[in-house]
Amino acid sequence: xxxxxxxxxxxxxxxxxxxxxxxxxxxxxxxxxxxxxxxxxxxxxxxxxxxxxxxxxxxxxxxxxxxxxxxxxxxxxxxxxxxxxxxxxxxxxxxxxxxxxxxxxxxxxxxxxxxxxxxxxxxxxxxxxxxxxxxxxxxxxxxxxxxxxxxxxxxxxxxxxxxxxxxxxxxxxxxxxxxxxxxxxxxxxxxxxxxxxxxxxxxxxxxxxxxxxxxxxxxxxxxxxxxxxxxxxxxxxx
Amino acid sequence: xxxxxxxxxxxxxxxxxxxxxxxxxxxxxxxxxxxxxxxxxxxxxxxxxxxxxxxxxxxxxxxxxxxxxxxxxxxxxxxxxxxxxxxxxxxxxxxxxxxxxxxxxxxxxxxxxxxxxxxxxxxxxxxxxxxxxxxxxxxxxxxxxxxxxxxxxxxxxxxxxxxxxxxxxxxxxxxxxxxxxxxxxxxxxxxxxxxxxxxxxxxxxxxxxxxxxxxxxxxxxxxxxxxxxxxxxxxxxxxxxxxxxxxxxxxxxxxxxxxxxxxxxxxxxxxxxxxxxxxxxxxxxxxxxxxxxxxxxxxxxxxxxxxxxxxxxxxxxxxxxxxxxxxxxxxxxxxxxxxxxxxxxxxxxxxxxxxxxxxxxxxxxxxxxxxxxxxxxxxxxxxxxxxxxxxxxxxxxxxxxxxxxxxxxxxxxxxxxxxxxxxxxx
Numbered sequence: 205x206x207x208x209x210x211x212x213x214x215x216x217x218x219x220x221x222x223x224x225x226x227x228x229x230x231x232x233x234x235x236x237x238x239x240x241x242x243x244x245x246x247x248x249x250x251x252x253x254x255x256x257x258x259x260x261x262x263x264x265x266x267x268x269x270x271x272x273x274x275x276x277x278x279x280x281x282x283x284x285x286x287x288x289x290x291x292x293x294x295x296x297x298x299x300x301x302x303x304x305x306x307x308x309x310x311x312x313x314x315x316x317x318x319x320x321x322x323x324x325x326x327x328x329x330x331x332x333x334x335x336x337x338x339x340x341x342x343x344x345x346x347x348x349x350x351x352x353x354x355x356x357x358x359x360x361x362x363x364x365x366x367x368x369x370x371x372x373x374x375x376x377x378x379x380x381x382x383x384x385x386x387x388x389x390x391x392x393x394x395x396x397x398x399x400x401x402x403x404x405x406x407x408x409x410x411x412x413x414x415x416x417x418x419x420x421x422x423x424x425x426x427x428x429x430x431x432x433x434x435x436x437x438x439x440x441x442x
Numbered sequence: 443x444x445x446x447x448x449x450x451x452x453x454x455x456x457x458x459x460x461x462x463x464x465x466x467x468x469x470x471x472x473x474x475x476x477x478x479x480x481x482x483x484x485x486x487x488x489x490x491x492x493x494x495x496x497x498x499x500x501x502x503x504x505x506x507x508x509x510x511x512x513x514x515x516x517x518x519x520x521x522x523x524x525x526x527x528x529x530x531x532x533x534x535x536x537x538x539x540x541x542x543x544x545x546x547x548x549x550x551x552x553x554x555x556x557x558x559x560x561x562x563x564x565x566x567x568x569x570x571x572x573x574x575x576x577x578x579x580x581x582x583x584x585x586x587x588x589x590x591x592x593x594x595x596x597x598x599x600x601x602x603x604x605x606x607x608x609x610x611x612x613x614x615x616x617x618x619x620x621x622x623x624x625x626x627x628x629x630x631x632x633x634x635x636x637x638x639x640x641x642x643x644x645x646x647x648x649x650x651x652x653x654x655x656x657x658x659x660x661x662x663x664x665x666x667x668x669x670x671x672x673x674x675x676x677x678x679x680x681x682x683x684x685x686x687x688x689x690x691x692x693x694x695x696x697x698x699x700x701x702x703x704x705x706x707x708x709x710x711x712x713x714x715x716x717x718x719x720x721x722x723x724x725x726x727x728x729x730x731x732x733x734x735x736x737x738x739x740x741x742x743x744x745x746x747x748x749x750x751x752x753x754x755x756x757x758x759x760x761x762x763x764x765x766x767x768x769x770x771x772x773x774x775x776x777x778x779x780x781x782x783x784x785x786x787x788x789x790x791x792x793x794x795x796x797x798x799x800x801x802x803x804x805x806x807x808x809x810x811x812x813x814x815x816x817x818x819x820x821x822x823x824x825x826x827x828x829x830x831x832x833x834x835x836x837x838x839x840x841x842x843x844x845x846x847x848x849x850x851x852x853x854x855x856x857x858x859x860x861x862x863x864x865x866x867x868x
Contacts, residue, residue, distance in 0.1 A: 237824070238826060242826035242827070242831070252830045252831075277503075277504035283830070290714075290813070290815065291812060294820065295821060
């Protein structure tokens with residue numbers, strides 16, 4: 205009891221010395237990334253300048269790659285580049301681990317009206333692809349349940365339609381989106397027609413998330429080769 | 443449902459995740475060993491000096507191969523594109539001799555005699571000794587040659603003329619290595635040599651006149667060309683002079699960017715990350731000694747504007763800012779503005795906040811930021827950007843408030859000032 209009293213005294217004593225200063229800053233990652241969570245909160249969020257995607261629970265290698273892309277000018281969004289500018293790879297990796305480990309509930313799926321033909325088109329692309337046009341099934345890389353593949357391929361469920369359309373659009377018109385050199389995903393996006401992009405984006409946004417990212421061994425060697433720059437070779441960095 | 447053939451060669455592929463992590467760790471290890479200053483020979487001494495001169499910072503494009511150039515430096519005279527410094531014979535400096543290199547750093551002339559633009563800070567590097575310049579050259583020549591041609595500069599008329607450059611040089615460029623001041627000790631002289639020469643602090647910390655010349659050598663402070671940041675004067679008690687700081691604290695600011703009274707932000711954070719964090723203990727001490735001496739004898743009024751009495755309407759105006767502060771800032775910087783030492787900077791008494799120019803403070807609020815990751819501060823805490831949350835008027839209110847709370851006194855800021863502070867990040 206005396207010990208507890210003493211402890212109490214110490215705590216209030218410290219609080220007094222510091223006045224109204226935040227007495228103790230938590231030594232946690234959550235505190236360190238407050239600069240990020242102002243935009244990347246638990247849910248997707250439409251900000252005044254852009255759509256802020258969810259990053260919680262995405263594969264760590266994928267998040268790490270994207271953070272380096274923003275920092276090193278291969279993906280373009282200046283407000284984030286400024287924050288990341290003076291961070292080491294080591295710290296970026298730790299931040300990626302942190303966000304990847306967060307288990308937050310996914311948002312409810314959107315309810316977008318789709319014609320039966322559209323649904324057929326989307327499902328064919330997603331589960332079968334068009335080998336003759338060099339388009340593998342999306343699920344071959346993004347996992348059976350489309351929740352991504354560790355460590356560097358993101359899931360496709362739980363993303364809103366507008367974001368999916370914007371990312372595929374970025375690759376298709378080959379802006380500075382994610383790199384000077386094209387990678388597997390940009391090659392695939394370039395093959396897609398506008399109708400296909402719209403159908404896939406709607407269909408994906410309508411699914412509810414369930415399951416976890418698959419492990420790396422579901423990928424075929426051919427697909428690994430195809431994406432090696434992104435998923436093997438140090439994230440496509442120079 | 444047809445799927446592509448999946449060949450699960452489990453044992454091998456499972457290791458991929460591990461392999462991937464190894465690649466990263468190796469890359470990091472390489473970075474760490476490259477940074478260890480150890481001068482067993484001329485090349486490693488040259489590597490150290492090259493860090494302190496931060497040649498890599500300018501001569502590397504974002505995400506590019508180190509020293510291959512291609513970085514774009516936007517100025518009001520046009521865009522400069524840095525050249526390749528690797529020893530490639532066609533596109534780099536592979537054919538250069540020691541003498542050619544000396545001529546570039548000391549006299550600001552290229553190998554073929556072309557006058558170089560002072561966007562390359564040879565105006566400061568001229569103070570570097572021949573021996574040190576040779577060591578830098580030896581290090582650069584030891585790098586792997588990388589062929590990379592970079593696009594030409596894109597400089598506006600009439601600044602693209604060599605004869606105008608010749609006139610400019612006659613007016614503003616003084617060639618010559620650093621002359622030690624015999625009345626000062628060795629540590630002080632070493633600090634002065636580094637600050638005025640290789641450290642090229644003057645390249646930013648000085649007022650630039652219309653022709654881009656530093657107006658004097660006194661580290662006067664000035665808005666950096668094309669960057670939209672204000673580099674405060676290091677020789678003024680009213681700005682970033684450190685006459686009343688302990689030497690240890692100045693050393694900490696230089697090598698980590700973080701102290702209880704101030705944090706390096708924006709371009710200064712980048713300088714700390716790329717260059718100053720690698721200073722040897724002796725050199726950091728020397729720089730700090732010299733910087734402290736610049737304002738040691740300065741006594742004067744406290745920085746800022748003095749309001750004799752605060753009018754009622756002024757107080758009301760500041761109260762609005764105070765409400766915003768409570769909502770958005772207080773959790774980190776504290777109700778008393780004292781922050782948390784080494785984590786969140788104090789705003790009360792922060793010389794950067796009460797400085798005459800509100801530019802940096804406005805930019806901090808708009809952009810947020812993290813101090814650099816360094817050996818001593820590998821996991822810094824950050825400040826969120828508020829550009830996408832607060833309107834210009836609100837930013838003006840909250841900045842006016844922190845410039846006048848807790849005993850701070852400085853001029854008020856208008857929404858127009860906030861608008862003018864945007865842009866210029868590239």
